[in-house]
Amino acid sequence: MKATVSEPESWKRIIDIEVPEQEINSAFEKKLNDLKRNLKLPGFRAGKIPPALIKQRFGSSIRAEVIEELIQKYFKDACEQNNINPVSLPQVKNLKADEGEALTFSIETEVDPEIDIKDYNKLKIKTQPEEITESHIEESLKNLRERFAEFKDAGRPAQKGDYVKLEYLKVIIDGQERNDISFPKYPVELGAQNRIEDFDEGIFGHSVDETIDLKIKFPDDYADTQVAGKDGEFQIKILSVQQKVLPEINEEFLQKMGNFKSESDLREHIKQSLEQEALNRAKEEAYNQAIDTLIENNPFDVPPTRIEQAIDFYYNQTMQYQIPNAPAPSRDEIAEKFRDVALRAVKRQRIIDFIADKEKIKPTPEEVDNEIRRLAEMYNHPFEQLKQQFRKNGTTLRIREDIMERKTLDYLIGEYTPEKKD
Template structure:
């Protein structure tokens, strides 16, 4: 039996659930007899253990299961009878005062809110667009060349030349021995032999790199180095050290020529440079399209948050915060980080969780009101689009269609795109061209 629903707040509700104690005892005895059929105990054959011993061993567990089942069933029945859309899980606690022979529990919970979405035709949205020019293709080729760089001893003649005068310069890879001291005392981490780095990449502090430039193999230099106040090494942060470096090895960077061999290294079997450029262009266009879509989706989501009015259930925020914390922990562990004893307070993720839950409720309302669900055809088209960048598209299709959870992720993605298309179709949209570098440097997430 359940009492009438009490309203405790905008979304918070309470129901008192009660049922006869005899119902619980009867069900416990019934389950104990079932358990006794297979129960084992020293000195007894299986199934011949006295019921009192079975009760002593399993009684608490079975009683807890019975109570959970009865309370859960009673709560669900009460929620259905009152047409309540329960958000998250109820908080159920025993009621201190109950009628004689009765067990009573208070179930406190939240319900899903009413979502009021304003007039989308009044929303002003700015979308972005970007183009892939020949200059972007050239920049990408330069990056690909640098990824395939190889080094030669500077000053020694070879098939690619000698690299010029054997003096350290930006772009060279240097191998040095160094030792640092503060007030004449060496400090931990201030000494190394055979340490290699590329000048100009910023891996070392500016004073260190500046002192290395101009050295020849075998030469040494002593110089002062002031560590920044925010330096990661707290023992030396804000202090000035004296360093001595000795150049042991000097190599110059040789970038591969943009020729047929270079094209083949990028997967163009016949080495055709025009085909290589076209492949790069297609890949860049796909990346640009994804970034543009993500930026425009974010703009739509931001607009929906502003135009919609709703209360967000705290229960759902808490649950999503816990989920985000666990996802972060797992992600860091997969990256090889030791997070065993690292705390991940869910509160740190509350703001992000609140936005996710709010958007989820808004999207759910829009989808239901305007029939924007993902169709099987749309889902298949999205997977086929993903599969284009893989060697065997059929394996990609199999990967998604063999797992309902993975397929659900694609459905959710398509659903969001349907919402974006719908909102853009109603809103006042202006388009702005953005530079390729600006777009690729953004933090937009699809």
């Protein structure tokens, strides 16, 4: 085999390969003999079919299989000999496979270009977490009380912020009566975000058991595309009007929150949690600043396949969380929207991998076990059982990669120092 490699782009390799005719013939004869041993034809005993007859009937398909197998074999050999690690499917071009001549072909493939990230250890980026004030604590405490709120009959006409339960007696959309539209069986908050303002305002001031006639126009960007932008007429009956009552901060509430002894203990716990969240946000901002600085100061190419793979990921994520009946974006629309994001994501990962390799940053067994133990406690699962499960399904590998990435990013912002080993 003769193989020559050219590099028209930093991310592209073209391998020109020539396979001698003798090797093609040898592979052909071997496959022919293998077929002869197992082939069954009427009028012939197994293994006794004349080779000339087999060639006549199956020669073309045998040769095609031989050519395909030789292409795969010598592409793999050429990659190993030239230290090429393809990241895309190979494209065969300029194939010449005439009988009596050598097999010649070219293969184009994409690779990750070699990179050399400079001055990554000279970044002067520090985390600057937001200061947590009493207003932050008050807001968080209110949210906790909201989670344990009770709903009680208002005993008055409905107003903004109330939770109402309705029955649709008649629904007309664009002049046609509809029987397939029903109000949610659970109470909804009047005046809440994403509610149709005209609909809710028509309910304000009305009480339980009242029947109301409403006329509205659905917004053009309404989630249900079947009614978006259309006129609607509703005859509804109010079944209940409830108001949300927040619990008092008393001994019972403190026990529900974690068996705190006093309100001040709960507030201190909230403060510590908010400070940790603020620190996490600040670190994420510092991580992004570090990566953006290195991307700007160390330009390098990215193979198109890597970008398309990242776009595929964003597209699949978008479709997974697509709202029912909402217009679904096409893959091309996602590509246009996320191409720059995808490019940055690929460069980010390459930079992290480069620095981790250069600085020999790896997760320790203790760090991996600690993360699995944290997840085991979170999901109330036996540690050893979860550890074995993760090892079998590949989750342990992802945990190792996540820890390596976090330690590398911490290193970039000066919050981790790798151990130097001889």
